[in-house]
Amino acid sequence: MKKRQHALGLFPLLFLAITIGFAQEKTVPVFENGEAQIVEGFSDYKEWIRHDLWVETTFNTDGDTTLDRMHVAVTRPKQTDTEGLKLPVVYVSSPYFAGVAADLPGVMWDVEHELGETAKERVHPEVVRRGKRPIISNSHIRKWVPRGYIVVHSSSPGTGLSQGSPTVGGQNESLAPKAVIEWLNGRAKGYTTPDGNEEVKATWSTGKVGMTGTSYNGTIPLAAATTGVEGLEAIIPIAPNTSYYHYYRSNGLVRSPGGYLGEDIDVLYDFIHSGDESKRPYNNKTVRDTEMKNGMDRITGDYNKFWEGRDYLNQMSNMKAALLMSHGFNDWNVMPEHSNRIYQKAKKMGLDTQVYYHQNGHGGPPPMTMMNRWFTHYLHGIDNGVENDAQAWIVREHDKQDNPTAYEAYPNPEAKSVTLYLEEGGNKTGALTWNKQKGQAKNLGSINAPNTKPKTETFVDDFNISGKEHAQALKSENRLLYVTPILKSEVHLSGESEITISVASNKSAANLSVWMVSLPWKENTKIITDNIITRGWADPQNSKSISESEDLKPGAFYDLKFKLQPDDQIIPAGQQIGLVIFSSDKEFTLHPKPGTKVTIDLNKTNISIPVVGGIDALIKATK
Structure with missing residues (x-):
C-alpha cells in the first residue's frame, strides 16, 4: 500500500518534467542586446501560413449599399497554429500592391501656360489590375517573420481587391487601416470573402501592431495613428507624404513634386485606382470629377478646406503611437518638410519620438538595428531603453546610411x-x-x-x-x-x-x-x-x-x-x-x-x- 502511494506520488513530478520538456521545445522569440533575433524555427518560408480575408470597415465610399471591406493578407509562423503562439504584427498598407496606371502621354497636367489660366484637359488612364490571392505582397516578410512577428498587408480603399474608392488622403484612408488594427484586436469583423458571412478571427495576434512603409505606404501608418486606434503601438514612416497641399503646392504656388512635372492629386488618384472596374465610374464621378475638381484649385494654388482635410498635421490630437520618422534631406519628391512638421508636433505632444535623416533622395529606411529596437520595445514589450536613445540621428555627408550620428534633437540645439x-x-x-x-x-x-x-x-x-x-x-x-x-x-x-x-x-x-x-x-x-x-x-x-x-x-x-x-x-x-x-x-x-x-x-x-x-x-x- 505504501509502495502504491509512493508511485502515485511520483506521477505529478514526472508529468511536470514532461511538460517542462515540451515547453522548452516550443519556438519562441529570442532577444539579444535589445533586438529580436532571427529564430531558426520561424525561418523556413515553406512552413509559413499564408491566407487572405476581407475586414469590414465603418464606411461606404463606392456607391453600393454595403460597408466597404479591405483585402488583407497574413503571413505568420506555423507555430501560431501548431503551438498556439501569439505574436505581434508588423502591418504594411498600400495603394500600389495591385499595380498602377501606365505613364501615357497627356496623363500629367500641361504646365506650359500663363499663370491663372486653365490648362487643357488631361488624359485619364485606367489601371490594369494584377495580383493573385492570397498574396498581396511579399514585402517585409523575410525581415520580420523570422524575428518573431506576423506580417500583415492590406490594399487601401479602391485598390486591388479592397472595396471603396481611393480618396488620396481622405478620411477613409485613415479609417481603413484602423479597421484592420481593430480586427487584429478582436474588435472588428473579418470574412473569408468580400461579400460573404463566414468570419475569420485573428486568434494568433497579441493585439500589438507596428506599421511601416515608404512614401504613400509611409503616409498610411501616420493616417492610422491619427485615429488614435488602440493597439497601434508604434509607427516607422519612411519619406511619408504628410500633407497633400505641401506635396502639390508651395506657399500659394502650384508646384509639382520633383521628377513628376504636371502631377496633381487627381493624377495620383488615376495612378492608383486599381479596384473593381464596375465601381470605377461612380468613384471617378464622385471623387475625382467632383470633390477633387472643385477643391484642388490649380488656378490660385490657395490652401482651402479641401487641402486642410488632407493635412495630417491637423489630425494629430488623438495620436498615441510612438513615432520613428525617416527621411532624406535631398528628397525633392516628398520633401523633408513633410517629416519635420510631424516630428516637431509629436515632440510637443510628448510622444516617444525619434527622427532619422540621411543625405540622399526619396526613400531610405532607418538602419535595421533602429527599426528592430523600436518594434522590439513597443510590440514585444522588451525593456531595451530605446525610448531614452538620442532623439535625432543624422547621416553625415560621407558616411554610410547605417552609420548615423546621434544628436540631442533636430534642429541641432546649438x-x-x-x-x-x-x-x-x-x-x-x-x-x-x-x-x-x-x-x-x-x-x-x-x-x-x-x-x-x-x-x-x-x-x-x-x-x-x-x-x-x-x-x-x-x-x-x-x-x-x-x-x-x-x-x-x-x-x-x-x-x-x-x-x-x-x-x-x-x-x-x-x-x-x-x-x-x-x-x-x-x-x-x-x-x-x-x-x-x-x-x-x-x-x-x-x-x-x-x-x-x-x-x-x-x-x-x-x-x-x-x-x-x-x-x-x-x-x-x-x-x-x-x-x-x-x-x-x-x-x-x-x-x-x-x-x-x-x-x-x-x-x-x-x-x-x-x-x-x-x-x-x-x-x-x-x-
Missing part, C-alpha cells in the same frame, strides 16, 4: 539663426553679408533701415533656364545671385532657412523660386550634397496668406516671408553659400511664356540661415 543681407550686383554676383548689430550690415550704412528708398535689382523670367544653370552663370539677366565670402573652415547648417523678400512684377502674376547652393558648383559629382543646400517656392499673390490670393499691381512691391526646406548639412571649406533668386523653376513650377520682369527691393530682403554656433561660428569660418 543652431542659431543668422540673418544675411543682400548687396548690389545680383545679375553678376552680389554679396551676402551678416549684421553684427541691430539690422545694419557691416559697412553698409542704412541697409534695412526704415523709410529708405528701394534699392532694386531686376531679372527676367525664362523657364527654359534651369536652376542649375542659374547657379553657375557668371552673369545673367534671368536671375539674381548673392554669395558669402569663401569659407576658410566648414560651416554646419541645421534647421530651416527663412527668406524675407520684397518683390514686384510687371504682370499680375509671377512665380518665385529660391535656391541656396554651395559654390563653386561641382560637375559630374555623385555626391548629392555637393551643390544644392535647400530650395523654396512661393506665389507673390499670396503675400497676405496662403489661403488668399490677389492679382499683383504691376510695379507694386509685396512683402513675403517663407521657409525653405529643412536641412542639416556641413558646407566644407573652400565653398561659398549662395542665394539664387529667379522666377519659374523648370523642374517644379508652371511654365508661363518668358519675359515677365521681377524686381527685388534689397533693402527689404534678407535670409536667415540656421548656423550651428551662430554668427560667431560663421564669422570665424570666413576669417
Whole structure:
C-alpha cells in the first residue's frame, strides 16, 4: 500500500518534467542586446501560413449599399497554429500592391501656360489590375517573420481587391487601416470573402501592431495613428507624404513634386485606382470629377478646406503611437518638410519620438538595428531603453546610411539663426553679408533701415533656364545671385532657412523660386550634397496668406516671408553659400511664356540661415 502511494506520488513530478520538456521545445522569440533575433524555427518560408480575408470597415465610399471591406493578407509562423503562439504584427498598407496606371502621354497636367489660366484637359488612364490571392505582397516578410512577428498587408480603399474608392488622403484612408488594427484586436469583423458571412478571427495576434512603409505606404501608418486606434503601438514612416497641399503646392504656388512635372492629386488618384472596374465610374464621378475638381484649385494654388482635410498635421490630437520618422534631406519628391512638421508636433505632444535623416533622395529606411529596437520595445514589450536613445540621428555627408550620428534633437540645439543681407550686383554676383548689430550690415550704412528708398535689382523670367544653370552663370539677366565670402573652415547648417523678400512684377502674376547652393558648383559629382543646400517656392499673390490670393499691381512691391526646406548639412571649406533668386523653376513650377520682369527691393530682403554656433561660428569660418 505504501509502495502504491509512493508511485502515485511520483506521477505529478514526472508529468511536470514532461511538460517542462515540451515547453522548452516550443519556438519562441529570442532577444539579444535589445533586438529580436532571427529564430531558426520561424525561418523556413515553406512552413509559413499564408491566407487572405476581407475586414469590414465603418464606411461606404463606392456607391453600393454595403460597408466597404479591405483585402488583407497574413503571413505568420506555423507555430501560431501548431503551438498556439501569439505574436505581434508588423502591418504594411498600400495603394500600389495591385499595380498602377501606365505613364501615357497627356496623363500629367500641361504646365506650359500663363499663370491663372486653365490648362487643357488631361488624359485619364485606367489601371490594369494584377495580383493573385492570397498574396498581396511579399514585402517585409523575410525581415520580420523570422524575428518573431506576423506580417500583415492590406490594399487601401479602391485598390486591388479592397472595396471603396481611393480618396488620396481622405478620411477613409485613415479609417481603413484602423479597421484592420481593430480586427487584429478582436474588435472588428473579418470574412473569408468580400461579400460573404463566414468570419475569420485573428486568434494568433497579441493585439500589438507596428506599421511601416515608404512614401504613400509611409503616409498610411501616420493616417492610422491619427485615429488614435488602440493597439497601434508604434509607427516607422519612411519619406511619408504628410500633407497633400505641401506635396502639390508651395506657399500659394502650384508646384509639382520633383521628377513628376504636371502631377496633381487627381493624377495620383488615376495612378492608383486599381479596384473593381464596375465601381470605377461612380468613384471617378464622385471623387475625382467632383470633390477633387472643385477643391484642388490649380488656378490660385490657395490652401482651402479641401487641402486642410488632407493635412495630417491637423489630425494629430488623438495620436498615441510612438513615432520613428525617416527621411532624406535631398528628397525633392516628398520633401523633408513633410517629416519635420510631424516630428516637431509629436515632440510637443510628448510622444516617444525619434527622427532619422540621411543625405540622399526619396526613400531610405532607418538602419535595421533602429527599426528592430523600436518594434522590439513597443510590440514585444522588451525593456531595451530605446525610448531614452538620442532623439535625432543624422547621416553625415560621407558616411554610410547605417552609420548615423546621434544628436540631442533636430534642429541641432546649438543652431542659431543668422540673418544675411543682400548687396548690389545680383545679375553678376552680389554679396551676402551678416549684421553684427541691430539690422545694419557691416559697412553698409542704412541697409534695412526704415523709410529708405528701394534699392532694386531686376531679372527676367525664362523657364527654359534651369536652376542649375542659374547657379553657375557668371552673369545673367534671368536671375539674381548673392554669395558669402569663401569659407576658410566648414560651416554646419541645421534647421530651416527663412527668406524675407520684397518683390514686384510687371504682370499680375509671377512665380518665385529660391535656391541656396554651395559654390563653386561641382560637375559630374555623385555626391548629392555637393551643390544644392535647400530650395523654396512661393506665389507673390499670396503675400497676405496662403489661403488668399490677389492679382499683383504691376510695379507694386509685396512683402513675403517663407521657409525653405529643412536641412542639416556641413558646407566644407573652400565653398561659398549662395542665394539664387529667379522666377519659374523648370523642374517644379508652371511654365508661363518668358519675359515677365521681377524686381527685388534689397533693402527689404534678407535670409536667415540656421548656423550651428551662430554668427560667431560663421564669422570665424570666413576669417
